[in-house]
Amino acid sequence: MQEPTVIDEGDDDIEALAASGALAGTAAQFAQPRGADLVRRAEALEAWCATRAAHGVWQYARVLDGAPEPVASVREEGLPAARGINFASQDYLSLASHPAVVDAAARALHDAGPHSAGSAVLLGNSRLSLALEQVLGAMLQAPHVTLFPTGWGAAFGAVTALVHARDHVVIDQLAHASLRQGAAAATRNVAPHRHLDCGHVRELLAQIRARDADNGILVVTEGLFSMDSDSPDLPLLQHLCRDYGATLLVDVAHDLGALGPNGLGVLGLQNMVGKVDIVLGAFSKSFASNGGFIASGSRALKRQLQLFAGPHLFSNALSPVQVAVVLESLRIAASDEGDALRADVMRNACALRAHLAEAGIKCGGTPSPIVPVVVGSEQVARLSGKLLARQGVFVNPVEYPGVPLGAARLRLQLMANHNLQQVRRAAQQIESALHRAGAVVEGVRRHQVAEVRRA
Ligand SMILES: Cc1ncc(COP(=O)(O)O)c(C=O)c1O
CATH class of the missing domain: 3.40.640.10 (Type I PLP-dependent aspartate aminotransferase-like (Major domain))
Incomplete structure (x- = not known):
């Protein structure tokens, strides 16, 4: 398997991010647009999505090149394909490539x-x-x-x-x-x-x-x-x-x-x-x-x-x-092989949860192929998803309408064919991405408060 591509574009420009509005708002604002023209009234949503995409925080409709395997090539809107560890596909027993x-x-x-x-x-x-x-x-x-x-x-x-x-x-x-x-x-x-x-x-x-x-x-x-x-x-x-x-x-x-x-x-x-x-x-x-x-x-x-x-x-x-x-x-x-595959995916899920717990990151629920890292803030979820992708770790940042407002999370889905090295790397990257995303979002918030005070 090839190693993940690591793309690091340096520190986010907090002012630019704050000014762009790419982290602001949620899809709930656009769920029931008003106006007689059913097509034109979707334009506000399109503008919001385009801004997010331009800042790399549009996590939807990414493109997988090849099979949904533990290491995969993924293309995000407006970016070249990157190779990374894939926790964003659903193939728990790795049967899609069996x-x-x-x-x-x-x-x-x-x-x-x-x-x-x-x-x-x-x-x-x-x-x-x-x-x-x-x-x-x-x-x-x-x-x-x-x-x-x-x-x-x-x-x-x-x-x-x-x-x-x-x-x-x-x-x-x-x-x-x-x-x-x-x-x-x-x-x-x-x-x-x-x-x-x-x-x-x-x-x-x-x-x-x-x-x-x-x-x-x-x-x-x-x-x-x-x-x-x-x-x-x-x-x-x-x-x-x-x-x-x-x-x-x-x-x-x-x-x-x-x-x-x-x-x-x-x-x-x-x-x-x-x-x-x-x-x-x-x-x-x-x-x-x-x-x-x-x-x-x-x-x-x-x-x-x-x-x-x-x-x-x-x-x-x-x-x-x-x-x-x-x-x-x-x-x-239903066979013995199935038992072995379930044991593998559970080993991966438990290892991921244990590494995250060591880093002080709590996962929701109980061990299964789904590992939810609930962060609450849509902004932190968006940004940490982007940072993880840049480090060659693909997860699904989930926010409304996938989950209720204010309950955003990173959802990782494990496969039997992931290995423990990939799982450890994911945990390390999640820790640093959440840390950095939290700091950037706080920076954006302070910047916005200062702007309001100046106005
Ligand atoms: C609980 C649950 N039910 C039903 C579905 C729909 O299944 P499918 O995506 O195979 O159409 C999903 C898929 O995401 C699901 O999570």
């Missing part, structure tokens, strides 16, 4: 071509997609599986197909946007509950049931929260759902394959395989492909999704290549 997975993709391409050429309710299914449904159903002890072209579609499609205007959704306030947007599209009766707080769920369920015994309640949570690396008490949530006549949906996008015995994720860790009403998954984190699914013990629920979940019914099915990749990835994830 020879058996690549072979499976090549075989499917040769045998069935690149395209499903139809929605799953028309002629988009194949021998491989039926096999995938069966494998997932057996693994999760939830035999009725519906596939979707993306995890996002599975989440949005399931919530909108199952919940109607008179029904209710009780949802963790930090649930993924696909779930929150699905809930908002389905009903106005959406009650967000405090993150992981089952007491709050119980309170909300009791309140809803006290006034409405006739309509459905969907309780929505995640197995492993994608920005926080923490998990709810699933046995308790399922128990509460039974008590109040509600239905539990658990999104296992980030933990299935990556955690737990035989890769069964948080369901496996909490002895809940086959015991949760509805399981939702995405293949894109551990199974090397786009795609998602809903699994349950109910054939009737599968029918409801088949005819009413828009992204299943009105979108072309997963391609044969995608399905073959997921099947092969599932086979590896």
